[in-house]
Amino acid sequence: MTLRQLEETVLSVLALMMAGISPNIFPVAQAGYANMAYLATRFLIPSIGILVVLWAASLARGHARLARRLLVGAVAGIAATVGLEAVRITSFHFGGMPGDLPRLMGVLLTDRLMLGPSPLSDTLGWLYHFWNGASFGIIFAVLLGRRSSAWAIGFGQLIGIGFLLSPAVKALGIGFMGSDMPTMPLTVVLAHLVYGLILGWLSRRWLQGGDWLLAFAEYRHSGVSFPA
Amino acid sequence: MFKRKHWNGIVPAVLAGVMALSGAAYAAGPGVQVEAKGSVEAVVANLKKMVADNGMMVMGELHQGKVLAMTGLKVESETVFVGNPTVGKELFTEEPGAGLVVPIRINVYADAQGSTWVSYIPPSEQLGSYQNAKVSQVAAMLDGKLHDLVQMLAK
Numbered sequence: 001m002t003l004r005q006l007e008e009t010v011l012s013v014l015a016l017m018m019a020g021i022s023p024n025i026f027p028v029a030q031a032g033y034a035n036m037a038y039l040a041t042r043f044l045i046p047s048i049g050i051l052v053v054l055w056a057a058s059l060a061r062g063h064a065r066l067a068r069r070l071l072v073g074a075v076a077g078i079a080a081t082v083g084l085e086a087v088r089i090t091s092f093h094f095g096g097m098p099g100d101l102p103r104l105m106g107v108l109l110t111d112r113l114m115l116g117p118s119p120l121s122d123t124l125g126w127l128y129h130f131w132n133g134a135s136f137g138i139i140f141a142v143l144l145g146r147r148s149s150a151w152a153i154g155f156g157q158l159i160g161i162g163f164l165l166s167p168a169v170k171a172l173g174i175g176f177m178g179s180d181m182p183t184m185p186l187t188v189v190l191a192h193l194v195y196g197l198i199l200g201w202l203s204r205r206w207l208q209g210g211d212w213l214l215a216f217a218e219y220r221h222s223g224v225s226f227p228a
Numbered sequence: 229m230f231k232r233k234h235w236n237g238i239v240p241a242v243l244a245g246v247m248a249l250s251g252a253a254y255a256a257g258p259g260v261q262v263e264a265k266g267s268v269e270a271v272v273a274n275l276k277k278m279v280a281d282n283g284m285m286v287m288g289e290l291h292q293g294k295v296l297a298m299t300g301l302k303v304e305s306e307t308v309f310v311g312n313p314t315v316g317k318e319l320f321t322e323e324p325g326a327g328l329v330v331p332i333r334i335n336v337y338a339d340a341q342g343s344t345w346v347s348y349i350p351p352s353e354q355l356g357s358y359q360n361a362k363v364s365q366v367a368a369m370l371d372g373k374l375h376d377l378v379q380m381l382a383k
Contacts, residue, residue: 095300103298116294 008063012142015054015070019138021133022048023159025106031167036108040128048131051138071206076202077137080156080195081130087191096183098172102129137199146207152200153193157226160192231287244295258348260374264336267306268293271381272273273337277310282377287331304338315366319355322363329354332370334378346378 003010021043029036051070058067091097106125107113118126140155163169164177164185178184264271276286290308296303311331319326334348352372354365 092300100298100300107295107298113295114288114290116291117298154341 018027073141080198081133156196
């Protein structure tokens with residue numbers, strides 16, 4: 001492995017770690033380990049800043065492939081979240097979901113669960129929700145790049161199942177993986193199916209390389225150099 | 229003479245009788261329920277001002293209506309937790325477990341007909357179970373304060 005390859009790998013691993021923080025603070029808070037407002041100020045906000053720095057560093061150091069994947073992942077993730085929301089909002093409107101998740105995340109982020117939502121908490125809740133979508137998009141793009149739709153659908157379903165198994169759903173009191181409210185897991189599966197489809201489609205359109213960013217062995221054995 | 233246990237039961241009964249004679253409207257449900265003038269929002273705003281005027285303070289708020297709106301339910305309900313550091317000190321000195329009862333929660337809600345109600349459970353009903361004369365004395369004082377407070381909001 002050359003120094004450049006090592007540098008790109010380190011930047012990629014750091015980006016994956018930072019992108020992994022946002023989706024985890026909600027379940028960690030719901031599990032009772034820490035207040036979500038605390039986690040947001042101590043971990044979420046710094047992680048966003050570090051991701052921006054990593055993107056800028058990737059560009060500055062000539063790792064155009066990684067920089068593009070970070071950007072495409074974030075944008076495709078946000079776009080895919082719009083699709084996910086179309087399913088979730090519709091289901092919530094017809095009573096298929098136990099609550100309005102972005103609003104709940106907003107009151108937890110602003111530490112005002114007892115007071116209920118405010119315009120600020122709603123705004124932050126929605127921003128957090130979309131940033132989660134962007135974070136998962138970054139993870140997909142950095143890890144998998146330009147993979148087939150089947151990969152993206154599988155990735156979306158993994159997120160959905162992870163959510164259903166998380167303390168966030170347990171705290172809602174609707175049984176294991178929402179089994180007491182079948183419309184809820186159904187909505188989660190459908191919403192993440194749409195998320196995966198959009199994420200995969202956009203990634204295939206916007207990314208050029210279909211190679212693994214982190215698979216050193218692939219390069220070592222094939223002798224293919226890293227594309228700039 | 230009355231045993232303490234009997235006395236604890238008599239205080240809320242007498243208060244309920246006094247309230248019934250005062251002409252205010254009452255609803256079924258736990259504790260004391262008094263119909264109030266104005267919307268839930270207006271009554272809560274008045275309540276907060278009156279709490280201060282009656283030697284107590286708002287120690288916390290719970291907007292059940294807004295919280296439940298996140299589940300899609302539309303309901304008007306707000307709870308205000310009121311207390312007083314001096315009274316709290318007295319109670320907790322006597323009974324370290326008094327935190328189950330104080331600060332006292334006063335709920336303001338709108339019923340299906342749109343009428344606004346103020347409700348609370350008289351502290352004597354819960355603090356009486358400690359079987360402690362000093363605690364019961366404080367509880368009776370709190371009952372009186374809450375009664376006066378709610379009467380000012382009554383329709």
